Amino acid sequence: MPDLADLLRGAVAGERLALARLLTAIESDAPGARDVLPAVFQAGRGAHLVGITGPPGSGKSTLVNALISEWRGRERRVGVLAVDPSSPYTGGSIMGDRIRMMEHAADRDVFVRSMASRGELGGLAATTWIAAAAIDAAGYDPILVETVGAGQSEVEIASLAETTVVVEVPEMGDEVQAIKAGLLEIADVIVVNKGDLPGADGAARRLRAMLSTAGGRVKRQPPKVLLTNAVTAEGVVELVDAVEAARGSAGSEDRATRRAERQVRNVLATLATRRAQASPRWAETIADVAARRLDPVTAANQLDDQP
Amino acid sequence: MPDLADLLRGAVAGERLALARLLTAIESDAPGARDVLPAVFQAGRGAHLVGITGPPGSGKSTLVNALISEWRGRERRVGVLAVDPSSPYTGGSIMGDRIRMMEHAADRDVFVRSMASRGELGGLAATTWIAAAAIDAAGYDPILVETVGAGQSEVEIASLAETTVVVEVPEMGDEVQAIKAGLLEIADVIVVNKGDLPGADGAARRLRAMLSTAGGRVKRQPPKVLLTNAVTAEGVVELVDAVEAARGSAGSEDRATRRAERQVRNVLATLATRRAQASPRWAETIADVAARRLDPVTAANQLDDQP
Numbered sequence: 001m002p003d004l005a006d007l008l009r010g011a012v013a014g015e016r017l018a019l020a021r022l023l024t025a026i027e028s029d030a031p032g033a034r035d036v037l038p039a040v041f042q043a044g045r046g047a048h049l050v051g052i053t054g055p056p057g058s059g060k061s062t063l064v065n066a067l068i069s070e071w072r073g074r075e076r077r078v079g080v081l082a083v084d085p086s087s088p089y090t091g092g093s094i095m096g097d098r099i100r101m102m103e104h105a106a107d108r109d110v111f112v113r114s115m116a117s118r119g120e121l122g123g124l125a126a127t128t129w130i131a132a133a134a135i136d137a138a139g140y141d142p143i144l145v146e147t148v149g150a151g152q153s154e155v156e157i158a159s160l161a162e163t164t165v166v167v168e169v170p171e172m173g174d175e176v177q178a179i180k181a182g183l184l185e186i187a188d189v190i191v192v193n194k195g196d197l198p199g200a201d202g203a204a205r206r207l208r209a210m211l212s213t214a215g216g217r218v219k220r221q222p223p224k225v226l227l228t229n230a231v232t233a234e235g236v237v238e239l240v241d242a243v244e245a246a247r248g249s250a251g252s253e254d255r256a257t258r259r260a261e262r263q264v265r266n267v268l269a270t271l272a273t274r275r276a277q278a279s280p281r282w283a284e285t286i287a288d289v290a291a292r293r294l295d296p297v298t299a300a301n302q303l304d305d306q307p
Numbered sequence: 308m309p310d311l312a313d314l315l316r317g318a319v320a321g322e323r324l325a326l327a328r329l330l331t332a333i334e335s336d337a338p339g340a341r342d343v344l345p346a347v348f349q350a351g352r353g354a355h356l357v358g359i360t361g362p363p364g365s366g367k368s369t370l371v372n373a374l375i376s377e378w379r380g381r382e383r384r385v386g387v388l389a390v391d392p393s394s395p396y397t398g399g400s401i402m403g404d405r406i407r408m409m410e411h412a413a414d415r416d417v418f419v420r421s422m423a424s425r426g427e428l429g430g431l432a433a434t435t436w437i438a439a440a441a442i443d444a445a446g447y448d449p450i451l452v453e454t455v456g457a458g459q460s461e462v463e464i465a466s467l468a469e470t471t472v473v474v475e476v477p478e479m480g481d482e483v484q485a486i487k488a489g490l491l492e493i494a495d496v497i498v499v500n501k502g503d504l505p506g507a508d509g510a511a512r513r514l515r516a517m518l519s520t521a522g523g524r525v526k527r528q529p530p531k532v533l534l535t536n537a538v539t540a541e542g543v544v545e546l547v548d549a550v551e552a553a554r555g556s557a558g559s560e561d562r563a564t565r566r567a568e569r570q571v572r573n574v575l576a577t578l579a580t581r582r583a584q585a586s587p588r589w590a591e592t593i594a595d596v597a598a599r600r601l602d603p604v605t606a607a608n609q610l611d612d613q614p
Contacts, residue, residue, distance in 0.1 A: 034604065041602040126603055133602065253597075260596035260603070267607035268583050269576030276575055289567035290560075295348040295440065296433055296567070297341065300574035 004036040011138040012043050016111065019138045023113055023131050040134050047079070047141035048247055049132055051161025058167040059193045062230035064146050068104050069233070070240045071142060077109040079140030083128055083147045083157055111140050125157045126267045142243075159186045160263055162256070163246045165239070166223075167191045168203065187223040188246040191239060195227035276303040311343040318445040319350050323418065326445045330420055330438050347441050354386070354448035355554055356439055358468025365474040366500045370537035370546075371453050375411050377540070377547045378449060384416040386447030390435055390454045390464055418447050432464045433574045449550075466493040467570055469563070470553045472546070473530075474498045475510065494530040495553040498546060502534035583610040 004025055010018025025033045026040075052067075054060050064080060071078045104110040113135070115128055132143045147157050158164050166187040192204045207225045224242050228235035246252075276282060285303055288294035311332055317325025332340045333347075359374075361367050371387060378385045411417040420442070422435055439450045454464050465471050473494040499511045515532045531549050535542035583589060592610055595601035 034608075037602045037605055041599060041605075044599050046599065130602060130604060133599075256597040257593060260593045263603035264583070264593060264596055264606050264610070265576075265580045267603050268579040268611060269572075271607055271611055272575040272579035273572045276571070286564060286567045286571060289571055290563040292348060292351050292353065292440075295344045295437060296570035296574050297437060298345050298348075300571050300578055301341075303571070304575060304578055 004030075004032045005039060008036060008039055008043060008134075008137065011134065014139065016108070019111065019134065020113070022134050026131055026134060027115065027127060037130060040130065040137055043137035044133050045136055045139060045141065047132075047136040047143050048244075049129070049136075049145065049162040050142050050243055051145050051147065051158035051164040052167065053147045053158040053164070054167030054191075054193075058169045059230045060146060060167045063167060063191065063193055063228060063236075063239075064144055065104070066228075066230045066233045066236045067144065067240060068110055070236050072104075072107065072109065074240070076142065077140045078104075078111070079132070079135035079138075079143035080110070080112040081115055081128060081132055081135070081143065081145045082112070083115045083124070083145065109140075111135060111138070125160055126263060126270065128157050129160050129263060156262075156266070160259055160266075162252075162259070163188045163243050165189045165191060165243060167193050168207070169194060169197075189239065189242045190223050190225045191235075192225065192227050193230055195229045195235060196232075200227055272304070276300070279303050311337075311339045312346065315343060315346055315350060315441075315444065318441065321446065323415070326418065326441065327420070329441050333437055333441060334422065334434060344437060347437065347444055350444035351440050352443055352446060352448065354439075354443040354450050355551075356436070356443075356452065356469040357449050357550055358452045358454065358465035358471040359474065360454045360465040360471070361474030361476075361498075361500075365476045366537045367453060367474045370474060370498065370500055370535060370543075371451055372411070373535075373537045373540045373543045374451065374547060375417055377543050379411075379414065379416065381547070383449065384447045385411075385418070386439070386442035386445075386450035387417070387419040388422055388435060388439055388442070388450065388452045389419070390422045390431070390452065418442060418445070432467055433570060433577065435464050436467050436570060463569075463573070467566055467573075469559075469566070470495045470550050472496045472498060472550060474500050475514070476501060476504075496546065496549045497530050497532045498542075499532065499534050500537055502536045502542060503539075507534055579611070583607070586610050 002021070004022065007018045007022040007025065011022050022036075022040075024030070025036075052060060052064060061082075068078050068080065104112065113131070115124070115131060128145060132145060135143050145157065145161060158166075164186050166189075168190060169192070190207060192200050192207070194200065204225050204227055208222075224246070226235055226239055226242060228239055230236070279285075281303065285294065285299050289296055289299050309328070311329065314325045314329040314332065318329050329343075329347075331337070332343075359367060359371060368389075375385050375387065411419065420438070422431070422438060435452060439452060442450050452464065452468060465473075471493050473496075475497060476499070497514060499507050499514070501507065511532050511534055515529075531553075533542055533546055533549060535546055537543070586592075588610065592601065592606045596603050596606050
């Protein structure tokens, strides 16, 4: 294993293999990985980190492919991180997704990487965004983080993006939209994909109406709702424009602060859990809680107090 | 404020006001609340903790009402904890829900309580299940924890139940079901409510097919899928039977252990965050991460190392 600082230098100089190796080291929490993190962040060039999430079957990967083409047309070097699903229910489409993205495999200004690990460093979400920082250091911008599925960890990862795009399919009624309040709340741009399907206009209209009346505790502009057809690339120019515009919009500093807080809390939770799990009393304590001999708050405090 | 140990004794003796006050103390993390927790858990009688979750508009509260009637018919004293949504998008129905449950307001063997706090004690999920333990100590069994909405925190809360019921509406197609993989994975029983609507049978059939083929990483029996009509109480007897059966089913000890682990991790994360937020360096560190001068892993480690 070469020195990680050397790999970082190589990645910054444009060596794809060095970047790939650096990412492997970060993903697997290899010896020295933690020490190189500050340097990775210092080498960052401020790429736009874009989260793209939505249900399986929404055509998300085809859309990512179309986005790559559009950004390449704007002479941007594009990084893509595809986070594999933790859900067994969404496992089927991964290979197909990766194969679709190979359209850009020969383009040296496109860097695609799948994240497969559970995130040894500080949880999957933290590891994903650290990997994005490494790709940033290598000069790719924007960096698209595609999460497959819409489980809890996918929402969490997407919420750490600078700009978050939520992809919808047009068949969903109002009730179903409401289900996904968790997703809609983190969206900067909502895409109703497969805009040629019947009902797409209606779905977009209902979404806009719902978002404009929602208000309440969410103190920000409602997200923009766009129609796209990833296969014909219709609406993709407008989507890229909307993503670019979202970055500089009002409140983006506040958002950066909240995002940073979520990132740090995320790692703190992972660190606290790991420390507690390393305690010789962990298994016994969990068994006591499972048998309701001990409450979780007292249990956590006991594990937390350990030297 | 009376002594919390006195309130606990009163609650155990059947005094509803004492129980209500004890819950207020727990919810607000009143002085002495942490000290009384072990006694609350020791006073527990092993009630069946049942989480009920699903999207707004699925008729969840009407179903809870019908479940209360059925369990009362079986001479059980029923506790209900209704957790208010964190999502601004689902705020509309709360009052209606609470009003519907007032049908049982005059029944002293039914105890209904809304949780409104953000969970000062150890996060909302931990606080909810500690409140459930207090209701358990007062002799109610089962205890239904109804989460309104299906955002991240609602899924988290429901996943801490002993038995989790996920309520669906029949209009949803296969794709939409897959969206909610996060919910389906935690379900012991899935209810397609409003079973008189067209498409209910089809929805139940599709769900069963999907669940039986899902397999993969989920090492357990697929959840049972039932049709109900909460308004006419059709299917409610079968639902109560299924919930009772789920409790004693194979793997319930494993599930209790995993649940306990989630509960403890949950509180550990809350404790770690609070400690870090109390650090004088918190705001500055978050600002550094937001400006990408510092990576979140190093930031969390620095905050975590503080005395």
